[in-house]
Amino acid sequence: MIFLGTGASEAIPNPFCECEVCRKALASDDPREKRGRSAFSIDEQNLIDFGPDVINAAGRFGLSMAHLRNLFYTHFHSDHCDFVNWENPRMSVTPPPHFRVFLSEPALTGVKVFRDLILSYPSKDYERDIRFYEQTMEFIPVRLYEPFTVDDMTVSAVRGIHSGRFVNEIVLNYLFERNGRHFLYAADTGPYNEENYEFLKGKTLDILVTECSFGKSAPEKNHQTCDSIIQMVDRFRKDGVVSDRTEIWLTHIGHKGGLNHTELQQKMREMVGPQISVAYDGLRLAAF
Ligand SMILES: [Zn+2]
Ligand SMILES: [Zn+2]
Ligand SMILES: [Zn+2]
Known part of the structure; x- marks a missing residue:
């Protein structure tokens, strides 16, 4: 992974920003301080999100997507x-993969509206491209809290507490189960609601990846801070979702959090213990 x-x-760093985090990251030689937009590869067949830095990251970190089978979109921010990434399979010399695209129902409506807008634009190539996308990508809407089978995994969506891009878009966090192991990918989200906690109760995670957009900032409804993550982990421990053996990784780190990699990791380890770590671009975890 x-x-x-x-x-x-x-x-x-955001190159337009002169905040302390960005200034230091810009000048830093430490690759952990340079963060591209979030995405996660479970393996060569399974990808979470397909944002603007994924094509470049795949090259840097040696990930082939030639046999991609499943793309799990959390949301469409x-x-x-x-959408420019959707061009890349079309530009393959070898036959491109045919892959399933999982997303929420309102997001699918949004994607179709977006596609129709593009089609209505007077460009000679778009209709051909959209036909290609339809042949390459099979869109599968996902319902919250209803487990479904994807190849050798059981996947469930829980609600990301986050307002998406499209009207009424539901943001998806994903629980993946394979060979008796459980992995929760929780981005983007603010503090979880009771429905999520009830659904996850007793499902002991091997790996928890959660976002930490706002670090030491004041509480946020749409994103996690250090404090809200500490509260989430406490609740997960009570519910048997986090055990002493659960690896906890932070991703989707933002400059407004006010902490660089080392500072954030130190702060969170003091509060949560050695099982929590801050991820960085290119970090590999053992196969799930
Ligand atoms: Zn900044
Ligand atoms: Zn978002
Ligand atoms: Zn985001």
């Missing part, structure tokens, strides 16, 4: 979905 990107929507 590879963290293809671990930054929030503005990336770190521009850091998680860059």
